Amino acid sequence: xxxxxxxxxxxxxxxxxxxxxxxxxxxxxxxxxxxxxxxxxxxxxxxxxxxxxxxxxxxxxxxxxxxxxxxxxxxxxxxxxxxxxxxxxxxxxxxxxxxxxxxxxxxxxxxxxxxxxxxxxxxxxxxxxxxxxxxxxxxxxxxxxxxxxxxxxxxxxxxxxxxxxxxxxxxxxxxx
Numbered sequence: 001x002x003x004x005x006x007x008x009x010x011x012x013x014x015x016x017x018x019x020x021x022x023x024x025x026x027x028x029x030x031x032x033x034x035x036x037x038x039x040x041x042x043x044x045x046x047x048x049x050x051x052x053x054x055x056x057x058x059x060x061x062x063x064x065x066x067x068x069x070x071x072x073x074x075x076x077x078x079x080x081x082x083x084x085x086x087x088x089x090x091x092x093x094x095x096x097x098x099x100x101x102x103x104x105x106x107x108x109x110x111x112x113x114x115x116x117x118x119x120x121x122x123x124x125x126x127x128x129x130x131x132x133x134x135x136x137x138x139x140x141x142x143x144x145x146x147x148x149x150x151x152x153x154x155x156x157x158x159x160x161x162x163x164x165x166x167x168x169x170x171x172x173x174x175x176x
Contacts, residue, residue, distance in 0.1 A: 002158055004173040008089025009034060009070040014081070014146065015094030016139045017131055018104040020166055022118030024092065025074035027175040032072075037065050038118040039075025047122030050131070055079055074118060078145065085149065091157040093150060094166065095143065102135050 011028060013021045022038055029036035042061040045051045062080045065071050066087050073084055085091055108116070109127035119126070150157045160166050170176045 001169065001172050004031070006090070007092070007158075008156075010087055010089045011072045012084050012088040012091045013072065013074045013094065014076050014091065016096055016098055016101045017135050018101040018108060019094035019096040020163070021074045021094055022116070024094065024166070024170075024175075025072045026117035027170065028072050028173075031173070031175055034070045034072050035068070036072040036074065036117070039073060039077050040118055041120055043075075043077060044120050046120060048120070049123060049125055050120060050128050076142070076146075078142070081149065085153050088153075089156060091150065091153055093146065093157060093159045095146075095159055095161050096163065098135055098139055100163070101139075102132060105132060105135055 007028075009032075011034070013025050013028075015021050025036040025038065028034070039058070039062065040050075043053060043058045045053055058077060059080050062073075062077070062084065065073060066083060073088075106127075109125070112126050113119070116126075150159075160169060167176075
């Protein structure tokens with residue numbers, strides 16, 4: 001199991017929605033004292049029900065983060081992923097089962113926790129049919145793209161494929 005220090009100071013966390021990316025980003029941020037950035041917050045307008053901003057706005061905000069010496073970035077957004085992965089000292093891929101991610105999404109939507117890491121500021125609801133469709137239909141297609149993309153970053157990528165493995169990593173890193 002990889003040591004926490006080996007992740008470095010620029011960590012990209014990718015994976016299916018509701019796989020634990022935001023929670024991991026928050027825990028790593030707190031432990032390592034590195035700012036966490038949630039791409040969903042940059043890609044959507046606050047105080048909306050997840051209304052998407054322009055690609056140009058997302059890319060500009062994303063690239064501003066990449067200029068910093070230290071960062072943890074939670075999110076996929078293929079439009080700016082290659083630059084992020086190239087700049088990262090480590091890539092953590094939470095490649096969980098999509099059905100368990102869908103169940104976690106429905107549970108998260110029902111709980112509607114205003115303190116959830118990565119939550120859009122001012123969003124009245126967590127639920128969106130588009131995201132459920134994304135988890136069940138789009139993400140499985142993106143998995144193939146991510147597998148190919150991450151081959152170029154084999155030495156700095158870590159793939160976690162289930163919650164038991166994520167829990168073991170959290171314990172090993174003293175993040176629980």
